[in-house]
Amino acid sequence: MNRTIDYYTELAQRGLQPSVQRVRILEFLHANRIHPTAEQIWLRLSPGMPTLSRTTVYNTLKLFAEAGIVQTLVIEEKEMRFDIDTSHHGHFSCDRCGTVFDFTASALSGAVPSELDGFEIRERHLYYKGLCRECRTKERRKG
Amino acid sequence: MNRTIDYYTELAQRGLQPSVQRVRILEFLHANRIHPTAEQIWLRLSPGMPTLSRTTVYNTLKLFAEAGIVQTLVIEEKEMRFDIDTSHHGHFSCDRCGTVFDFTASALSGAVPSELDGFEIRERHLYYKGLCRECRTKERRKG
DNA sequence: TTACAATTCTGTAATCATTCCAAATTGTCA
């Protein structure tokens, strides 16, 4: 089982040229389901690809988003996150540790309120914010 | 009926000093339910208050958010919007004209999925993106 | 009122994620 080949062909089948950079970024997204930012991806890949440019990471993620390979999450101001899981699900962002958790959300698949009759809905997002279980425990210990 | 006095006392009751700038910004938010950005508020208020600083608008909105007077919306990357309506409701953002619409969303009041047992939920947001009715019509005409 | 401290406001500089852009590199195919 050669993952690199898998992702190489996945890109080719979608009509995207499977450059080394694109395959590595796609690999990273599949292997690290952490809703990373562009910067996080660059930080993790650049040791193994010293010439990798931040701009390439940004360009590639934009390309992937347009091709429907990833969905973009805007939860915190300023930083965009990328999710290789494009299915309908909700996100919980911890204010303390910054982790973004997935959760099942039937609300995203149900009917649209009549107030939006005639609107064309292209994306639906549900996100919660607060403290994750671990961080909540830690906060309690401190008081 | 003197709105200025109303908002003056509203701030005072919340323990916030009702400065001229704060009252004007609060007035604006009540009168213009457009989920404005800080920049929009500044652009609309500065003609009548030539010395108003952008920084003051940002500081005041942060203060209002901490006091629970407004809720902050992060829908588009980079720009934060402010909503004087802090009740649970969903938002639809039009990709074409940028307008942010409200809609009723029972999903925001319901039960939390068991995946988030033990989590402390502080905020819930539901937002859709796409084309509003008007923009959809315009797009169709063009083909 | 007056004086002084505390709070608020102002304007410029700094920050930082993202985008722009032109040059360099790589891929395609005759």
Next chain:
DNA sequence: TGACAATTTGGAATGATTACAGAATTGTAA
């Protein structure tokens, strides 16, 4: 191999937001 197109690179530009330090305003007590 040679030409042309697509992709990558890295440094500069952008733009919303924040930091900061001095100026203005307000509150308080004599």
